[in-house]
Each structure stands twice: as C-alpha cells, then as structure tokens.
Amino acid sequence: MAKDVFQGPLEQVDETCWRIPKSYKPGMRVDGLIFTDETLLPQIKKDQAPEQVANVAFLPGIQYASLAMPDIHWGYGFCIGGVCATDPEEGGVISPGGVGYDINCGVRLMRSNLRLRDVQPHLRSLVDELFRQIPTGAGKSGQYAFHGKELHQLLAEGPRCLVGRGLATPRDIEFTEAHGRLEGADPDLVSERALARGSEQCGTLGSGNHFLEVQVVDEIFDDEAARVMGLEKDMVCVMIHSGSRGLGYQVCDDALHMLRKVPEKYGIVLPDRQLACAPVNSPEGQRYIGAMRAAANFAWCNRQLLMHQAREVFQRIFGRSWQELGMQLVYDVCHNIAKFEEHTVGGKKRRLWVHRKGATRAFPPNHPEIPEAYRKIGQPVIIPGDMGRASWVLVGRPGSMQKTFGTTCHGAGRAMSRTAAVQAAGGRRIDKELEAQGVIARAQSYRGLAEEQPKAYKNVDEVVEVVHKADLSHKVARMRPIGVIKG
C-alpha cells in the first residue's frame, strides 16, 4: 500500500480548522473537519490520514462532521486522532475500529512532594529499579494474576475492586475518568481467549509507545488550575501511558471477526474493511459494547496497578511511604474509547456514541462528570509527548463542547514511520543521546527506542498550541521527562 500524499480538497475554515467537504466522495454523509494550523498542515497532507477522515464520514448515523485533532496520523480504518459521534436513533453505528485494538489506552499522572533536587541524586537507581520491578515489553507476565471470578470482577467493576486489597484507594478512584468503571460492562461477553491473554497482564506496561516516565514540572501556564491539581514548578511527577493489554486487543479482534459480514447484513457500504461496524441497536452492536466496556475497566485496573508498583519503588528508594511522599493521582484519562454521552447538535440535546480514537475527552468547567475538586477548572487532560521533549497537562474548555463533542488531542502524533525512525537512528544509541540531555531511559529493545525516538514524533508543543487556540483545551503545565522506562 503506497503512502501517497493526500490530493483531496482541504478548505480553510478558520485559523485552526480545515474542511474536507462531503462532496469529495459520494457516500460521505457529513464533512470532514481537521483541527490544525499552517505549521502542521503540510505534515498532515503527507499521507492518507485525511482520506481516512473522509472514509469515516460514510458511517451511518454520523453527526455534524468526521473530526480529527492536530496530532492526526495515518491509522488503520480510522485515523489516529479521529473523533466520530453517531446517533443510535438515526441508525447510528458502533465501530471497533473507532476505538482501536488497545481499548482504553490512556494516561495517568501522579504528583509527589519531591523536587528535582531531591530526585536528581537518586535518578539512576530510581529508573533502574522501576525498570526491574515493572514488567515491560512483550511476552511478560506481571506479578499479579487474576483468574475466574476475580478477573470477572475487574472487568465488571474496574479498579474499585482493588481498594479492598490495598492496591487502590477511594481517592484514586475519584480521580479516574468515569471512576474507572463503565456501566454496562458485561464480562460474559469477553471471550475465553481474551480472558487468557489478560489474566497475567494486569499491571504490565507493554511495548510500542507505552511508557512510564519520571517527569518534572517545567513551566506553569495557569496558576489557579495547577494549584487545584497540586502541581508546582520543579515538582517530580510520574506519568503512565498504557492500556488494556492483550485482553483489549483480543476483544477488538473478536469483534472484527464477528462483524465480518455484518455491514452487508444491515446494508452498510464501507470504503475500508477496517471500518467494520454494526448499528448500536443491533445484537452485534450490543455485544461489542458490553465487551468493550469490560476491556475499558480492565485497562483502568492495569494503569492502577502500574501506579501502585511505581509507588512501591519510590517508597523503597526514598525510604518514606508513598502517602508521605504525596504521591497522589492527579487524573487518569483515556484516549481510545467509545462512550455514550449527551451533546447538543443543531440546538437539540441528544445522546450520542462518541468514538475517540487517539483523542481525549476534554469536558469544560462545571460539567457534571468532572470530579468535584476540579469542577471549576475543567477536566484535566494529560497529553503524553515524546521521551526527549515534553508532555502536557491541559484543562477542557467550552470550545470542545461546541466543536468536537468534548474532545481534544491525545499526544504528539507520529511524524515518521517506525521503519523511517530506525533508518534515521542509523544504529545510534538513543539511550546514550537521551542521557546526554539529562534523561535516563531504559528499554527492552534498542530498536524499540529508535522507533520511539523524539524525532519520530511531531513537536507536541505545536499540537498543544492548536488545541489551545481553538479553545478545545487550555495549557496548565508543561512537563519534561528525566526518567523513562519502555518495552
């Protein structure tokens, strides 16, 4: 498959938005809208990601527009950075490709009372110990195993069922999106294969772009929001990026298998097999939704256990309890998910299935789904960048409800393919280069590090600039990495 330059129409709407009109392809039900700017636009046109935005506009029941965030890049079926909302009352569909294989891949940020000067002398041993204790990479089982009823409980209830075992606190649950539990999760719809893949992987990081980073708050942009979240300049934090591991991948794969002939059955014409879908109000649609929600709950348990293991390592290295170290969860937010939410379209309130594939919920101040403590500032949005430059904490803004079904970007977005990144590294040791910049990085594979090197990504600062200007979410704090562990 050729990585052709996108030749279709892209009409500028305003400073941060470009349109692919629905006249571009017969079959498009709505326009495509890409949030970007003059700086990022040439990069976006380089591959078929805009074509994928147009293809998503074919989905039955799609509302308003097929949307893409500024970190858009070429995915499979849906682009990464894509948002699509469908109305079940208008024959709207649910599409596993609009969620992705890694169901509820997401990010959490934990603060601490430690400052850069407290951590610097111990940084190498801290990162080494995190790398020893936290399972990373493929083919690894974790220190926790959940079978039978216990695994079902994780899938049905999410991390709240870890509270009784001392692996989570009520406060952790409070600051997790949806309290770490999607209602309507049905573990009985999760296949034996998926359960087998998940049973020993809860609390493992995985590979690819997943990471655990020790970061420092580099700059504060919104004093009040930062204060409310407990963030201060020079504070050491831990950011965790992972998802539902093999369990989620298998749930997605099982759904795609089940849906192979389903679009035809319902008379749905699709331009790409990977967009396979079923009407929300169909037995097939409901089966996927029940299993997907269970996988999402599992992902929250995974990130909770990763955080718990990180707390244990900090305790050992600094000789104080994690509570004394102030290692509290700031927020956990997912960026691969479909959720049933209330939005206003054409002046009417409607309940829609919002697919976010590499896109983050960004609810504005006063939204009822935001934890009480954050209600005045808006929902925290955590944007992982690359391991050399920066990550960001943002807050949701009213513009997101008006323009993007309450959504913003999810990361830097890749600028280079994995193959190109390895070629660009040309055998250089990326870990040594990072160390020269003050970042200690540990990974299972040098090739993995080369594929994930900073240059392989767009500059996350530029991506954040767009969503800030578009009023989808505002800057609160910029974080810079000092320690990285990866698969």
Place this chain on the structure above:
Amino acid sequence: MYETFAHTADLGLRIRAPSLDSLFAEAGEALMSIILDDPTTIEPREAWQVQIEGDDLAYLLVDWLNALLYRFDVGHRVYRRFQVQVTPGGLSASAWGEPLDPARHRLQREVKAITYHGLRVEPTEAGWLAEVIVDI
C-alpha cells in the same frame, strides 16, 4: 520471501511466494521476524498443529497470524519453521519452535494485533502476494 514496509504508527508485512502454502508459511516467519530480533535463535524443539476454517484467503491469513500471536501472548511460544496446507475450506498448519527464553531470545516489539487495513492476498504472475499491517 518477505519484507516489512512503512506504515506511520504500525508496520506492514509484504510476502511473496510461489504457492499459497508457502505464502502462509512465510507469513508465519515474517511475523516472528518482527517480534524477535533474530528468529534463527529459535530451536524447533516442539511441534504445534492447528486447523483454521474459512474460505476468504485474506481473512484466513489474519486468522492464521492471530493464532500465532495468541500462542506467543498466552503460551509465550515462538516458532521458526512452518508448514501450511491451504485447502478450499481453510488451512491446516504445523509450526516448530519452543518456549520463549529471555536468555537466548531478544524481543524487539510487541505486536498488538493483525489488522484488516490494506489487507490483500492475491495471485501474481510469479505466484502469490500478501500484504498485512500489524498494530504495534
């Protein structure tokens, strides 16, 4: 004969072979070559057999690679040699390999899934061609 090709966030596998049987066998090798740094470190100590039903060749390829991925994820098994017979109703395959041994096998990537995006299995003048993109 197989090679990888670039796909922004993921990785493509392109396989060419004189017959369908060898195309599927080489697809197995191609998958192992992106999971492990050096698949020649795998010793063919044990055999595993599998039958997969299906009449669509492209879907059959996805199912075959998924079966291998599942063996890796759950049983931590890696394979080096493959023998596949593609029949009108599906395939039967044997694979020879061993349990993953971190002392000898260096992992390079986690393959999350075999996708349907850009999926093709087609006859060519010289035999068969398959392309499949895996999610990393």
